[in-house]
Amino acid sequence: MPESVTTEPHRIREIRVTPVAFRDLPLLNVVGVHEPFALRAIIEIVTDSGLVGLGETYGDAGHLDRLRLAAAQLIDVDVWDVNEIARRVQVTLAADTSKTGHGMSGMVTGSSTADRVLSPFEVACLDIQGHAIGRPVSDLLGGAVRDRVDYSAYLFYKWAGHPGAEEDHWGAALAPDQLVAQARRMIDEYGFSAIKLKGGVFPPDEEIEAIRALRRAFPDHPLRIDPNGAWTVRTSIRVGKELDGVLEYLEDPTPGVDGMAEVAREVSMPLATNMCVVAFDHVKPAVAQDAVGVVLSDHHFWGGLGRSRVLAGICDTFGLGLSMHSNSHLGISLAAMTHLAAATPNLSYACDTHWPWKAADEDVVVPGALRFEQGAVPVPTGPGLGVELDRDALARLHEQYLSSGIRERDDTGYMRRAQPDFDPTAPRW
Numbered sequence: 430m431p432e433s434v435t436t437e438p439h440r441i442r443e444i445r446v447t448p449v450a451f452r453d454l455p456l457l458n459v460v461g462v463h464e465p466f467a468l469r470a471i472i473e474i475v476t477d478s479g480l481v482g483l484g485e486t487y488g489d490a491g492h493l494d495r496l497r498l499a500a501a502q503l504i505d506v507d508v509w510d511v512n513e514i515a516r517r518v519q520v521t522l523a524a525d526t527s528k529t530g531h532g533m534s535g536m537v538t539g540s541s542t543a544d545r546v547l548s549p550f551e552v553a554c555l556d557i558q559g560h561a562i563g564r565p566v567s568d569l570l571g572g573a574v575r576d577r578v579d580y581s582a583y584l585f586y587k588w589a590g591h592p593g594a595e596e597d598h599w600g601a602a603l604a605p606d607q608l609v610a611q612a613r614r615m616i617d618e619y620g621f622s623a624i625k626l627k628g629g630v631f632p633p634d635e636e637i638e639a640i641r642a643l644r645r646a647f648p649d650h651p652l653r654i655d656p657n658g659a660w661t662v663r664t665s666i667r668v669g670k671e672l673d674g675v676l677e678y679l680e681d682p683t684p685g686v687d688g689m690a691e692v693a694r695e696v697s698m699p700l701a702t703n704m705c706v707v708a709f710d711h712v713k714p715a716v717a718q719d720a721v722g723v724v725l726s727d728h729h730f731w732g733g734l735g736r737s738r739v740l741a742g743i744c745d746t747f748g749l750g751l752s753m754h755s756n757s758h759l760g761i762s763l764a765a766m767t768h769l770a771a772a773t774p775n776l777s778y779a780c781d782t783h784w785p786w787k788a789a790d791e792d793v794v795v796p797g798a799l800r801f802e803q804g805a806v807p808v809p810t811g812p813g814l815g816v817e818l819d820r821d822a823l824a825r826l827h828e829q830y831l832s833s834g835i836r837e838r839d840d841t842g843y844m845r846r847a848q849p850d851f852d853p854t855a856p857r858w
């Protein structure tokens with residue numbers, strides 16, 4: 430065996446779970462509005478060989494408890510033994526049937542608790558594996574089939590600023606012309622070549638008008654709208670027919686597989702989802718009913734990068750398209766998403782990202798490794814995820830978490846402070 434090859438295990442000596450908060454803007458959605466800070470948890474796995482791997486996940490209190498519970502069971506496991514790590518997470522959380530505290534504000538329900546908890550540990554192990562052999566994570570996933578990953582311009586209706594605060598640098602977006610201006614600015618800054626509108630905020634006809642305005646302003650950009658299940662089956666069919674030939678896909682128009690299947694039978698464009706197919710046991714019924722044409726994968730709730738590639742294989746087998754979902758996130762997640770998308774041949778749509786909504790000066794990774802060029806992130810080529818933890822920034826964002834007082838994402842509660850009778854029930858129209 431050549432001397433450079435080592436077969437030594439890299440055993441987990443310590444796992445640090447650090448909740449952080451970063452500034453967020455008042456982005457509107459079907460369940461309410463984003464609070465002034467978004468929460469994440471940063472995972473550091475330290476091995477007995479002195480390597481450190483990074484992961485990032487939701488930061489809600491219930492999820493933090495589960496992360497810490499599982500972390501305690503992973504000491505001494507070799508980071509190459511991800512199956513054993515998955516088994517231990519599964520066993521630790523077997524009795525945990527609570528669906529709360531997952532950090533997705535009610536818009537992604539029914540995802541597997543064990544997969545959500547496993548995800549950041551698996552990513553951190555892959556980061557360490559990559560460092561151990563000097564190869565990027567995309568190589569560990571089978572090799573990058575593209576050297577840059579396309580992301581979409583993720584538009585939100587939004588207030589001008591948080592209540593009681595000054596107008597923020599994006600300003601209000603409550604009408605079609607303001608959304609067009611938002612898209613223009615985001616595309617000028619990042620170069621995105623596809624556009625997604627978060628809908629479910631205003632009556633459907635207003636949102637149809639917004640999509641039409643975007644189509645006029647950006648005739649060549651694929652367009653998507655995602656009302657997070659805000660519409661009845663009937664409304665979804667009407668909107669789908671009105672936007673025939675305009676949308677690349679229609680994302681979660683109505684809740685549940687049965688409703689989606691009814692809509693899918695009547696509209697021409699594919700239906701996409703990150704709401705009714707969010708765990709492996711949802712795939713079979715959705716396929717049986719032909720309910721969705723595109724699955725929005727998300728390694729944060731599908732159990733990490735390896736299991737997301739399993740999902741990609743399933744989508745390929747059943748002829749389903751594959752795109753990628755996002756929530757408010759920092760650079761470790763962006764790096765993981767980029768490696769995964771790079772190594773997934775059938776991920777053929779521009780991925781979602783909330784990145785433009787994050788303040789440029791707030792992240793836990795050292796700047797430089799991740800950048801947008803013409804709407805895409807070049808796949809990091811350094812070892813592991815290719816990003817480095819900025820410890821001062823981590824400490825700062827942790828302090829911000831402590832002082833923010835926010836412990837759970839609560840878009841509805843925050844909305845009700847401004848509008849006490851706000852009702853998040855969906856479908857609404």
Ligand SMILES: O=C([O-])[C@@H](O)[C@@H](O)[C@H](O)[C@@H](O)C(=O)[O-]
Binds near residue numbers: 703
């Ligand atoms: O950030 C938001 O408000 C989004 O609505 C997010 O929470 C959703 O999970 C997501 O982006 C989606 O595509 O449903």
Ligand SMILES: [Mg+2]
Binds near residue numbers: 657680702703704754
């Ligand atoms: Mg969605």
